[in-house]
Amino acid sequence: MTDPDQTKKMAELEARIAAAKAAQAPKPRADEHYSQAQLAWRMVIELVAGLGIGFGIGYGLDALFGTTPFLMILFIFFGLAAGIQTMMRSAKEVQKKQLAEQAERDAKAADAAQHDDERT
Numbered sequence: 001m002t003d004p005d006q007t008k009k010m011a012e013l014e015a016r017i018a019a020a021k022a023a024q025a026p027k028p029r030a031d032e033h034y035s036q037a038q039l040a041w042r043m044v045i046e047l048v049a050g051l052g053i054g055f056g057i058g059y060g061l062d063a064l065f066g067t068t069p070f071l072m073i074l075f076i077f078f079g080l081a082a083g084i085q086t087m088m089r090s091a092k093e094v095q096k097k098q099l100a101e102q103a104e105r106d107a108k109a110a111d112a113a114q115h116d117d118e119r120t
Helices: 004-024 030-065 070-119
Strands: none
Touching: 004 070, 030 070
16 A cells, blocks of 8 residues: 555654654743742842841850940851852852753754754
8 A cells, every 4th residue: 555665754754743843842931930939039048147147146246245336247248248159159059050951951952963864
């Protein structure tokens, strides 16, 4: 009835169409949105924690030594610097993770393209 070569070509064409549809299908972004919100809250908490710890240490040392505003203000700035440093470290960690995921997606796409070129 049908030529085996024609059947094979049709199966390959159907597989390529299915792969193209899968590649262009919109992916659910709810997890990414949740992840970004979680990251934002993490950074805010790190900054506020740094400020709070700096305030606590400064206030305690001021109460201990009787230098009321001086050490509190100094340690608030130290806490701010520590919070910002921690936020930057978190941002670099997330950036490395995103770059690794992007490289993995690019490698898969290149592998799929090479595999498609070999078929033709």
